[in-house]
Amino acid sequence: MSDPFLYELADIVRSKNAGPFLVTLDVFIRGEADYAHVKSSEVITKAAIAAAYGIDEDHVVGIYFWDPARAVKITLRRAVSSGAAGDDDVYGAAMHMPLMNLVISENGASRRAEPTEPGLARAAGEAARARGDGPTDAAP
Amino acid sequence: MADEIRVLAPNALLGYGFPLESLEAGLRERPHVIGADGGSTDPGPYYLGSGTSFTGRESVKRDLGHLLRGAKAVEAPLIVGSCGGAGGEPHLAWVYEILRELAAEQQLALRVALIHAEQDAATVAAAHRAGKLSPLSGAPELDQQTIEDCSRIVAQMGYEPINAALSEGVDVILAGRACDVSVYAALPILRGADIALSIHAAKIIECGAYCATPGSATDSIIAKICDDHFVLKATNPARTVKAPSAAAHSLYEQQHPSRLVEPVGVVDVGAAEFREQPDGSLRVSGSRFTPAANYTVKLEGARRVGFRAVTVAGIRDPFAAANLEGCLAGARSRVEDAFGKPDQGAPYEIRPHVYGLKTNGGRTLVDADVCLVLDVIADTQERASEICSLARSTLLHHDYPGRISVGGNLALLFSPHDVAWGPVYEFAIYHVWELDDPLAPFPIEYVQL
Numbered sequence: 315m316s317d318p319f320l321y322e323l324a325d326i327v328r329s330k331n332a333g334p335f336l337v338t339l340d341v342f343i344r345g346e347a348d349y350a351h352v353k354s355s356e357v358i359t360k361a362a363i364a365a366a367y368g369i370d371e372d373h374v375v376g377i378y379f380w381d382p383a384r385a386v387k388i389t390l391r392r393a394v395s396s397g398a399a400g401d402d403d404v405y406g407a408a409m410h411m412p413l414m415n416l417v418i419s420e421n422g423a424s425r426r427a428e429p430t431e432p433g434l435a436r437a438a439g440e441a442a443r444a445r446g447d448g449p450t451d452a453a454p
Numbered sequence: 455m456a457d458e459i460r461v462l463a464p465n466a467l468l469g470y471g472f473p474l475e476s477l478e479a480g481l482r483e484r485p486h487v488i489g490a491d492g493g494s495t496d497p498g499p500y501y502l503g504s505g506t507s508f509t510g511r512e513s514v515k516r517d518l519g520h521l522l523r524g525a526k527a528v529e530a531p532l533i534v535g536s537c538g539g540a541g542g543e544p545h546l547a548w549v550y551e552i553l554r555e556l557a558a559e560q561q562l563a564l565r566v567a568l569i570h571a572e573q574d575a576a577t578v579a580a581a582h583r584a585g586k587l588s589p590l591s592g593a594p595e596l597d598q599q600t601i602e603d604c605s606r607i608v609a610q611m612g613y614e615p616i617n618a619a620l621s622e623g624v625d626v627i628l629a630g631r632a633c634d635v636s637v638y639a640a641l642p643i644l645r646g647a648d649i650a651l652s653i654h655a656a657k658i659i660e661c662g663a664y665c666a667t668p669g670s671a672t673d674s675i676i677a678k679i680c681d682d683h684f685v686l687k688a689t690n691p692a693r694t695v696k697a698p699s700a701a702a703h704s705l706y707e708q709q710h711p712s713r714l715v716e717p718v719g720v721v722d723v724g725a726a727e728f729r730e731q732p733d734g735s736l737r738v739s740g741s742r743f744t745p746a747a748n749y750t751v752k753l754e755g756a757r758r759v760g761f762r763a764v765t766v767a768g769i770r771d772p773f774a775a776a777n778l779e780g781c782l783a784g785a786r787s788r789v790e791d792a793f794g795k796p797d798q799g800a801p802y803e804i805r806p807h808v809y810g811l812k813t814n815g816g817r818t819l820v821d822a823d824v825c826l827v828l829d830v831i832a833d834t835q836e837r838a839s840e841i842c843s844l845a846r847s848t849l850l851h852h853d854y855p856g857r858i859s860v861g862g863n864l865a866l867l868f869s870p871h872d873v874a875w876g877p878v879y880e881f882a883i884y885h886v887w888e889l890d891d892p893l894a895p896f897p898i899e900y901v902q903l
Contacts, residue, residue, distance in 0.1 A: 325698075326702070330706070330707050331495070331496055331707065332707050332708055332709045333495060333590060333591075333592070333709075333884060334495050334498070334499065334593075334754075334881040334884055335590065335591065335592030335593045335881070335884055336591055336592045336709055338707065338708065338709060340702070340705060340706075342698070342702060375591055375592070375709065376709070376710065378710060378711045378712075380705065380711035380712055380724070382701055382724075382726070382728070383698060383701040383702050383704075383705070383711075385701075385702065385705065385711060387705055387710070387711040389591075389709050389710075391591070391592045392592065395499075395592075395880060395881050395884075396495070396496070396498050396499070396881065397497070397498020397499045397500060397879070397880065397881070398499065398759070398878075398879075398880035398881070399759055399760070399803060399805075399831050399878055399880065400803075400805060401498075402807055404496070404497065404498045405496050405497075
């Protein structure tokens, strides 16, 4: 089976302002094994995040893993500060799409520790891509 | 300190509402203090700059009325932080006026502390010259002109000014701009509770029951702060507090997952232990505090950059949608004929926000209505509205190759079409200010109602 999108492994993928000049993205991974895989793989790097968001690498302020919550936090500089001319997301609440659509590459069959609903999640992914929200170059 | 200090957070924001049963259940726990957060920078710079609230007056009055009655019933002080949203002088005055009405209506005698947080430009400029200001991550460098250009500047108070007022035995504290955490951590710290536990608990409850399962920003939570741990309990029996969601909330809207940065220092929650209790509450321990080398508060300043006019329209004809770019170029050109180039003379900006239109390899894909929000900013409201009107009428009738729908390109949503959206602001100051005295920028005024 093909590699999952990050959102397929997560209970929550969210974005929100951390002050008017930063936006912070939180991912809570559902399973321990998936979390370990995401943490150890080279998928969530400054370069990968910068590429997904089309920003300079030095605008990725930090990537932090927090084991107690199986969480990954990524903090970015906003291109336009909250509510200033040209901003189109004042709360920074809808900036998680490029992150949720990252493809997490396969590193072994044991990675999926618990059953998910890949069919359903994938269907949602197809719908998202059909709407044009998803990455155009990622094969499902 | 007492065995435990109980802090009741009725909801995430004053004016959002809460179930009265949840407040009553919270009051039965005999809280030592009731805290209500009134504000945030999240709604953007407009509210700080314009001196208005992003919550409605009736909503704030309803919440405040219930909290006032509850606080009187259990003889606990009521603390409202970041009054009126942005916590400047007009915002504080707005909430104070509501409080006066309520005191009269409920026939309450109240000793009130008003803690001011708005800063004058001269004070901020002096701090800047003295090298006491530094930009927070992502914020621009500061100069004298920027400080003078700001319509309003506020500082986020720590818990110290609130504790100074609490020590005077007041019934109600209305605070201007304050750290969210200060509102809930002040009284526990004043009564001798552990500072790390007090701040960590405050950080989790500052959004009300948002940290519970199921979460809600419009429901109540109580924190019980003990010697070496604290307990979080949703006062609505339909909610429990679970380890993952509370841990998740520890890092909500924070730059870093495990470091809570407050004026007085940093609380590290990285090693905290979250233990679910049989009664649906959550026991938290192990947060650690490191004092800051220098005491700092955040400064927030909003500067007006122009005035906005907006029009909203649907585009349903796929040929019109596919040719939108050309039509927009035509509209810009027509506006330039009438008003000059955008960057010459009196500047203006035309920004089309287009929803639902994607291009793939040069081919435009349309599978639903496209929404166009035309956003025009200019130096005066009149000019912004004039330019918006001209751009909109040009777009409506603009020709393009292969056009078959010559009746018009836009499904204009409303009559009138254009809205004068008012002044546009931006955050120009988002800096930390090194202070010798945590009380100095926050004068306290005592009033008997």
